[in-house]
Amino acid sequence: MAAKSFDIVVIGAGPGGYVAAIRASQLGLNVAIVEREHMGGICLNWGCIPTKAMLRSSEIFHLMQRAKEFGLKADGIGYDLDEVVKRSRKVAKQLNSGVGHLMKKNKITVVMGDATIPAKGKVSVKTDKGTEELGAKNIILATGARARELPGLEADGDRVWTYKAALTPKHMPRKLLVIGSGAIGIEFASFYNTLGADTTVVEVMDRILPVEDAEISAFAKKSFEKQGMKILQKAMVKQLDRARDKVTAHIEIGGKVEKQEFDTVISAVGIVGNVEGLGLEELGVKIDRTHVVTDEFCRTGVEGVYAIGDIAGAPWLAHKASHEGVMVAELIAGKNKVHPSKPESIAGCTYCYPQVASVGYTEAKAKELGYDVKVGRFPFIGNGKAIALGEAEGLVKTVFDAKTGELLGAHMIGAEVTELIQGYVVGRQLETTEEDLMETIFPHPTLSEMMHESVLDAYDRVINF
Incomplete structure (x- = not known):
């Protein structure tokens, strides 16, 4: 039986792979995606999404214990860990099936199984029905990563x-x-x-x-x-x-x-890239410390083979993988203007309590790079909305280039900072200066006002603290 032929075969259906497949399909390319386990990859099934569902349960439990602070009564507060986990798995399942629906909607061929690349332009998939051969003008590696295990500290799933x-x-x-x-x-x-x-x-x-x-x-x-x-x-x-x-x-x-x-x-x-068993070395793809070596456009150096997301190295973030997926699809489709991701313009978010979020250079890194910096800070205790929410613990910090006014970095800890950080990400993308940010009118009462005040503080103009 002749191999089915595609413009692109994507290996891995995580937030890099499935997004690449959708964008390529939108651009009129014939696409197949190969996934060995779950549509949506680690992120949707065992990472970003289910952890956030569990953290939301613990956040609500924490608030229930503080009911008296808010003039409320809650007796017999407790939790059922099995039900917390059940909700988390339900959320993951909902999104997993959502990705399957998106594949159908965009007419993407889905092949469930283990992929290998026996030769350039060919992908062989071991499925539960046998082996399926796919022809591929272009191959996008989006196989992700797994937990690093140190000798003697290996997981056993029990303790x-x-x-x-x-x-x-x-x-x-x-x-x-x-x-x-x-x-x-x-x-x-x-x-x-x-x-x-x-x-x-x-x-x-x-x-x-x-x-x-x-x-x-x-x-x-x-x-x-x-x-x-x-x-x-x-x-x-x-x-x-x-x-x-x-x-x-x-x-x-x-x-x-x-x-x-x-x-x-x-x-x-930490994590290690899923690079084994694909036949990458034989193909001539360079691997460095379990990650595929690429240029800024995710090209591996082997014609027609690209690598995106965690397998292509840090930062190991789902949104970086998705951006790279779109960029590579557009590159293959022949679009003239594609935008490689710049690590220092990608926000990092940690959903602990309190939340942590950042983009750009830390103060130390900016100084190390030779910048003369102006630094602004604003504490949550000075913000009306934070106090009203009962979340007065936190800090917003901004780092500017003293010469040009460029926003070099923003760093936050406190309630909902994972949502707030995008304001600074957009600011950096649009190359706004301190002047633009100072002249922007922020709505009141909101947590976002602290972003404004932190900028003002860098230039000795802070109002509310």
């Missing part, structure tokens, strides 16, 4: 978890160790700590949330500790001794190793 087990827990942790304080580690630490787990976070770097601005990291640490979390920085888990109902962690801190007992461990020490 030592990665994100999947943490999303479908067999038990509620009483004493929890989270290894790694990036977005994934901190979100799970925040969720389980809010539900009452005695939580310890171990971070090998000198501060938690190490990619964030140092001031935001320090603010977050203080806030988490106030909520009862224990934070160990410049620390390393050297070994895990596993027993039936407990794990003994050997934690090195300050040159000394101490043993601590936990009933549950979550490992969140």
Whole structure:
């Protein structure tokens, strides 16, 4: 049987792959997408979406405990972890089926199975019915990534978890160790700590949330500790001794190793790209530390082969993958003007309590790059809406180029900052200056007014603090 031929075959149906397929179809190209597990990939099924559903449950539980503050009465407050998980899985399932519907709507051929690339322009898919051969003028690699596992700290799904087990827990942790304080580690630490787990976070770097601005990291640490979390920085888990109902962690801190007992461990020490078993090396695709090497347009150097999203390296964000998917589809379709993503213009969001969001350079990075900076800050305690919401803990920080007024970076911690950050992202995209932002009228009363005040503060014009 002759292979079916397509303009593009996308391997992986996560937020990079399925978006690339849709945009390519919109541009009149004949597209197939191959997925081995779930439409929507890790993000929709085991990452961004179900974690946010669970974090929403813990946020509401936290607010219920504060009912008295708001003049309300709530007795017998509790939670049912199984029901919390059930809601999270239902949300993921709804979005998963939504992606399937989008594939049909856009007339994209879906092939469920494991893909390999036996030769240039060919994709072989092992399905439950046998092997299907696809001809591909262009191939987009969008196979994503999985949790990194360190020797001796491997997950077992029982007492030592990665994100999947943490999303479908067999038990509620009483004493929890989270290894790694990036977005994934901190979100799970925040969720389980809010539900009452005695939580310890171990971070090998000198501060938690190490990619964030140092001031935001320090603010977050203080806030988490106030909520009862224990934070160990410049620390390393050297070994895990596993027993039936407990794990003994050997934690090195300050040159000394101490043993601590936990009933549950979550490992969140980064990710590795899904590059194995595709035949990439034989094809001539260059791989560096489990990630495909590409240029700014996601080209691999092998004609007709592109790589997008997590497999193509940092930042490991769904919205970066989606942007790259659109860009590559437009590039293949011959559009003249395509826009490569610039890492410093992509917002990062962490949905812990309080939330953390940022875009652009940290103050330290801007100075390291040689900029003369002006820095503005505005605390949530100075904002009427934040006080009315009962969310007076937080900070908005902005970093400007003192010479040109360019917004170099924005860093936030507090309620709903993951929504607010986009204002600064748009500002950077439009190349607005401090003058543009200062002359913009922000609605009152809103949290967004703090964005205005932070800009004003950088130029000694702050009004409400």
